[in-house]
């Protein structure tokens with residue numbers, strides 16, 4: 054019992070290594086090498102070089118955007134006369150947001166006062182033929198005021214209590230602020246990758262104030278100038294200023310930061326892209342295109358009465374969208390990617406095994422060589438026989454124990470005649486004699502003999518059954 058436990062603990066210290074079967078099959082061999090090459094190519098080319106799989110990445114970019122517009126335009130409208138538009142007038146809201154609106158066209162209704170006037174003929178709910186249709190106190194649906202109960206015959210609409218006169222007319226077909234094309238947008242963008250503690254701004258440190266006063270962004274000549282011409286931005290989206298300015302529209306300015314922090318900070322630079330966000334085919338006629346809203350400016354006249362100017366403004370809404378990711382070398386993704394590449398190699402082994410063992414004309418031969426079935430009953434009987442034969446041999450040894458090792462080698466052919474299965478069972482019964490003959494020999498006197506028996510008989514077994522060249526099998530055995 055104590056000996057069994059001792060053997061068990063000794064066997065724990067054994068190192069087990071796999072035994073390989075080498076198939077001299079060029080087709081599967083070439084296939085496997087091709088597969089390995091593909092996996093290595095994928096791992097190095099795609100995963101490591103293209104996708105930078107050795108890097109830890111951060112996509113949660115933190116950013117702040119500040120904008121400032123410059124430029125003035127003088128407009129002249131029939132109802133309103135001359136009006137000077139500065140950035141404080143045409144940029145809404147004026148505080149320099151990430152999203153801002155630039156007025157390019159407008160319709161003004163000046164000097165509105167609270168009072169009674171007819172509803173606009175554009176509002177369907179305001180139509181009437183007699184007073185009964187204008188219920189007093191009811192507001193006009195999608196209209197401008199509250200009905201007074203009178204139907205006005207000359208317009209065919211109800212009289213309402215509202216800011217009068219109500220808005221009428223259409224926006225000019227040419228943009229009122231034609232010079233908006235030449236307004237400049239100065240975009241300041243500050244970004245941070247918190248994981249790497251990295252900060253940067255799109256106003257690069259090399260730029261000085263005189264450069265900033267004169268430069269205009271251009272993809273080829275001034276890719277890092279943070280000042281954009283409104284007209285250029287619209288052109289880069291594939292539209293013209295005229296397309297958007299009359300009815301309004303929405304433009305996205307993308308700022309993309311793709312930073313490889315293994316390189317110098319000066320390689321981490323913004324890339325700008327421009328797109329129209331409200332795009333639709335033949336946008337000039339589509340009811341969904343365009344962007345407008347109304348606002349009013351209130352005044353008091355000399356008598357203290359309030360009046361207002363109502364503006365319906367059309368314009369271009371700019372959205373500045375900041376995106377980015379940064380990567381820096383890290384050991385963990387590197388190891389994970391190498392590991393998954395090696396696992397893919399395993400898939401190749403599996404596929405080639407399947408082809409070799411089931412899809413080739415000589416598959417049954419390879420199968421028999423690779424898989425060794427152990428039949429329990431037979432093996433029990435045979436191990437008994439084995440024991441008996443061993444006993445007999447032992448006996449013989451006593452008789453001829455003075456003879457040299459040459460005689461011992463001559464014994465082997467008798468062992469080779471044994472079926473393969475019996476030897477395997479024998480080997481399984483005594484694993485330590487298989488793997489560690491030198492250590493086992495100290496414990497058991499007969500084990501050095503048994504080890505060569507097992508390997509030699511395996512070789513001859515295959516040689517007898519199939520015509521595998523002995524040289525190749527020997528080479529295979531030596532390879533181990």
Ligand SMILES: *[C@@H]1O[C@H](CO)[C@@H](O)[C@H](O)[C@H]1NC(C)=O
Nearest residue numbers: 230231232233234235236284
């Ligand atoms: C905008 O500026 C360019 C060049 O300075 C000029 O040719 C063009 O006429 C200007 N556009 C408008 C609408 O003023």
